[in-house]
Amino acid sequence: MSQFDVLCIGNAIVDIIARCDEAFLVGNGIVKGAMNLIDAGRAELLYSRMGPAVEASGGSAGNTAAGLASFGARAAYFGKVADDHLGGIYAHDIRAQGVAFDTRPLAGGPPTARSMIFVTPDGERSMNTYLGASVELGPQDVEEDKVRAARVTYFEGYLWDPPRAKEAIRLAAAHAHAAGREVAMTLSDPFCVDRYRDEFLDLMRSGTVDIVFANESELKSLYQTASFEAGLEAIRADCRLAAVTRSEKGSVAVRGNETVAIEAIAVDEVVDTTGAGDLYAAGFLAGYTAGRGLAECGALGSLAAGLVIGQIGPRPRQDLRHEAGQAGLM
Amino acid sequence: MSQFDVLCIGNAIVDIIARCDEAFLVGNGIVKGAMNLIDAGRAELLYSRMGPAVEASGGSAGNTAAGLASFGARAAYFGKVADDHLGGIYAHDIRAQGVAFDTRPLAGGPPTARSMIFVTPDGERSMNTYLGASVELGPQDVEEDKVRAARVTYFEGYLWDPPRAKEAIRLAAAHAHAAGREVAMTLSDPFCVDRYRDEFLDLMRSGTVDIVFANESELKSLYQTASFEAGLEAIRADCRLAAVTRSEKGSVAVRGNETVAIEAIAVDEVVDTTGAGDLYAAGFLAGYTAGRGLAECGALGSLAAGLVIGQIGPRPRQDLRHEAGQAGLM
Numbered sequence: 001m002s003q004f005d006v007l008c009i010g011n012a013i014v015d016i017i018a019r020c021d022e023a024f025l026v027g028n029g030i031v032k033g034a035m036n037l038i039d040a041g042r043a044e045l046l047y048s049r050m051g052p053a054v055e056a057s058g059g060s061a062g063n064t065a066a067g068l069a070s071f072g073a074r075a076a077y078f079g080k081v082a083d084d085h086l087g088g089i090y091a092h093d094i095r096a097q098g099v100a101f102d103t104r105p106l107a108g109g110p111p112t113a114r115s116m117i118f119v120t121p122d123g124e125r126s127m128n129t130y131l132g133a134s135v136e137l138g139p140q141d142v143e144e145d146k147v148r149a150a151r152v153t154y155f156e157g158y159l160w161d162p163p164r165a166k167e168a169i170r171l172a173a174a175h176a177h178a179a180g181r182e183v184a185m186t187l188s189d190p191f192c193v194d195r196y197r198d199e200f201l202d203l204m205r206s207g208t209v210d211i212v213f214a215n216e217s218e219l220k221s222l223y224q225t226a227s228f229e230a231g232l233e234a235i236r237a238d239c240r241l242a243a244v245t246r247s248e249k250g251s252v253a254v255r256g257n258e259t260v261a262i263e264a265i266a267v268d269e270v271v272d273t274t275g276a277g278d279l280y281a282a283g284f285l286a287g288y289t290a291g292r293g294l295a296e297c298g299a300l301g302s303l304a305a306g307l308v309i310g311q312i313g314p315r316p317r318q319d320l321r322h323e324a325g326q327a328g329l330m
Numbered sequence: 331m332s333q334f335d336v337l338c339i340g341n342a343i344v345d346i347i348a349r350c351d352e353a354f355l356v357g358n359g360i361v362k363g364a365m366n367l368i369d370a371g372r373a374e375l376l377y378s379r380m381g382p383a384v385e386a387s388g389g390s391a392g393n394t395a396a397g398l399a400s401f402g403a404r405a406a407y408f409g410k411v412a413d414d415h416l417g418g419i420y421a422h423d424i425r426a427q428g429v430a431f432d433t434r435p436l437a438g439g440p441p442t443a444r445s446m447i448f449v450t451p452d453g454e455r456s457m458n459t460y461l462g463a464s465v466e467l468g469p470q471d472v473e474e475d476k477v478r479a480a481r482v483t484y485f486e487g488y489l490w491d492p493p494r495a496k497e498a499i500r501l502a503a504a505h506a507h508a509a510g511r512e513v514a515m516t517l518s519d520p521f522c523v524d525r526y527r528d529e530f531l532d533l534m535r536s537g538t539v540d541i542v543f544a545n546e547s548e549l550k551s552l553y554q555t556a557s558f559e560a561g562l563e564a565i566r567a568d569c570r571l572a573a574v575t576r577s578e579k580g581s582v583a584v585r586g587n588e589t590v591a592i593e594a595i596a597v598d599e600v601v602d603t604t605g606a607g608d609l610y611a612a613g614f615l616a617g618y619t620a621g622r623g624l625a626e627c628g629a630l631g632s633l634a635a636g637l638v639i640g641q642i643g644p645r646p647r648q649d650l651r652h653e654a655g656q657a658g659l660m
Contacts, residue, residue, distance in 0.1 A: 018426075019647060047422065050422070050426060051426045051427070052387070052396065052422075052423040052424075052426045052427045052645065053419075053422070053423060053426070054384055054385065054386040054643055055384065055385040055386070055419065056384040056385070057382070066382065084415070085414070085415040085416065086415065089383075089385065092377065092380070092382075092383070093382040093383060094382075096348075096380060096381045096382045096383070097381070097382045311642070312641070312642070312647065313384055313642075315382065317349060317642065
């Protein structure tokens with residue numbers, strides 16, 4: 001009997017969100033739609049140029065954990081904050097959502113990670129992340145009992161940026177597989193894929209990872225192909241299950257010979273795409289760990305992604321279990 | 331020639347905003363729709379019971395200053411934050427909006443003020459404010475040159491809660507009137523009116539305040555009457571100009587024998603009423619200091635209030651000058 005449906009592992013980050021125009025991105029050398037890694041000095045500079053902002057707990061896998069809990073799934077989280085004000089906010093928000101979170105905060109090191117997210121009028125978000133305390137996540141933070149108690153252990157590809165998190169992931173994957181559980185990852189970002197392509201492919205081909213989430217750009221980056229279909233066939237061969245999102249074109253899930261196309265939800269206005277992929281994974285995994293078929297898993301993912309892009313910030317304000325019920329999906 | 335259209339003075343507060351149900355308010359003894367003052371211990375208790383939240387700079391007069399700047403008006407602000415993380419966020423947000431803000435942060439005292447705002451499904455907000463560093467605002471923070479340079483000095487009735495702010499207001503009002511400027515206030519909250527009824531009436535009747543903003547509940551509380559019409563006639567006699575908001579019933583402005591009724595803007599969904607009164611005052615004063623008639627002032631107020639209640643948080647994400655242009659009001 002599993003105590004948790006999904007354990008999520010990621011960089012624990014507070015988002016600082018403001019709107020800007022396209023010229024601002026160009027003028028400040030920010031790659032649009034991507035996660036740009038920055039150091040403390042550049043963080044200070046960009047903040048001085050940033051417009052009025054709002055703050056909300058984020059982090060890719062943290063958003064997924066919060067989304068899972070909102071769907072009523074049992075979720076846990078590993079991620080490193082500092083023992084500071086933003087860290088307190090982060091811990092509050094994820095626990096208040098019902099996620100089990102006990103990673104010890106970092107004392108005496110860098111501050112809690114933050115990502116300055118600039119949202120352009122088209123709703124696209126461009127992230128500028130100072131990793132701060134989150135880089136200290138390591139094997140010492142892997143709570144074996146939680147890994148063994150979770151049906152799926154899910155982590156973000158972004159964890160290949162800090163130096164020691166990959167050790168934590170390899171350890172967690174070993175515990176998970178020893179307990180007969182599955183391991184999932186998201187490819188996170190096309191540039192992240194470019195930085196760690198060989199390692200990500202090795203994670204899949206070695207069986208360290210069973211389930212992969214990606215968007216179309218990440219898939220194409222992984223296999224260095226311009227063809228979505230070629231990428232899809234390649235990932236079908238490289239992992240047990242993959243779900244690939246395509247923005248307004250919906251998503252496709254592949255598992256062995258099975259292929260399921262899922263429609264996107266119609267959205268009135270795309271306000272802020274932050275969290276779209278994270279919430280798709282939350283919905284998909286909520287369905288998957290409840291034993292649903294791929295079409296239903298994808299529909300739950302589309303529902304959650306559609307809700308989060310209609311608001312500012314990375315975690316939907318709605319009760320996702322209620323929304324799924326209203327949509328006839330739960 | 332005036333350097334500023336409006337100088338706003340208020341408690342500098344960061345909002346911590348979460349959703350809750352009606353039972354939560356009852357179970358925690360929170361007066362619905364009101365500003366509840368709390369101490370540090372109760373702040374900690376309520377935060378431990380609060381759901382996942384987002385943080386945004388707030389404070390009634392701060393929201394008005396931000397709204398004025400978004401309308402393209404020249405705004406300044408006096409308010410006390412601490413020399414801490416939330417204080418840095420507050421200063422960033424108001425300056426990034428284009429508001430002149432130079433009040434010296436408090437060192438070695440209580441932390442930056444915060445208000446835990448619980449938003450019920452009907453969109454109503456119930457505030458729980460720990461005043462922290464904001465109580466240290468006093469006469470030493472009144473920058474005489476800015477007061478003299480502002481067409482209107484506007485302050486919040488909430489300033490009667492901390493011990494020394496009222497001295498700052500009396501000093502600022504004296505400087506303003508000596509320079510031939512006008513002084514405006516908002517009554518802030520019906521319970522605040524109940525705490526300081528005689529002092530507020532004295533501010534108006536002594537001519538310390540020229541212009542008064544109120545909502546229907548505050549007006550009725552001020553004159554201890556159940557009749558809106560009776561309240562309106564009383565306030566007409568007590569100040570040079572008054573604007574009274576009535577939620578979906580719009581607003582009424584009175585000045586001498588003049589009476590102007592203004593319609594509310596139709597809103598698809600009331601998400602969060604936080605900031606509605608503050609943004610009404612911003613729109614009204616943006617028009618007033620530009621020499622517009624009362625009907626136009628009120629229409630600008632309704633526009634800004636209608637936009638802020640359609641989103642989470644106290645300051646609209648839209649460019650209000652652009653919105654006013656689109657609506658044919660500027």
